[in-house]
Amino acid sequence: MYRAATPDDPQIEASREVHQNATPRSFEQRERLVLSKGQATLYVHVYPFGKDAFVGWDNHLNWMRWAEGNTVSSTVKDKRTVQCKALDVGVHIPTEFDLIEANALSETAHRRVVEEIKAFLKERQIEADLDFKIIRGDRSKALEEGKAPAKTTAGAVTRAH
Numbered sequence: 001m002y003r004a005a006t007p008d009d010p011q012i013e014a015s016r017e018v019h020q021n022a023t024p025r026s027f028e029q030r031e032r033l034v035l036s037k038g039q040a041t042l043y044v045h046v047y048p049f050g051k052d053a054f055v056g057w058d059n060h061l062n063w064m065r066w067a068e069g070n071t072v073s074s075t076v077k078d079k080r081t082v083q084c085k086a087l088d089v090g091v092h093i094p095t096e097f098d099l100i101e102a103n104a105l106s107e108t109a110h111r112r113v114v115e116e117i118k119a120f121l122k123e124r125q126i127e128a129d130l131d132f133k134i135i136r137g138d139r140s141k142a143l144e145e146g147k148a149p150a151k152t153t154a155g156a157v158t159r160a161h
Helices: 096-123
Strands: 013-022 027-037 040-049 052-061 064-077 080-091 151-153 156-158
Antiparallel strands (some): 027 040, 040 052
């Protein structure tokens, strides 16, 4: 699944990461594929579920970016002042292009994963009840919500979305 979902496009970064989650009874670790292009990030999940398999993906727009922070050190070199600044987390207001990239990433992953599942089932002559519909949140306000003033909590900028 991960191989199928990973596009050949060199502008799309692909990596595997271990996602950890505390549960009421234990602590779970699962591997997932992460695809990124610009501010868009897509997570592909493949998990056993009893005798069945769950294959899914979710897509997000990153509202954060790196920004220059306070000056850490300063020196004079060749009569010019050179400052070294810290990196801080800043806010990125998504644009229509960010939303287009998120949609393209999701549609591409959807198509490739569905093709791989269908080929797998056909090769093994397995009949299965499949549901390939994409469930989308309301994206009509996705870009407008970013224009609301940010809330500051303990020095970190947060946004509701």
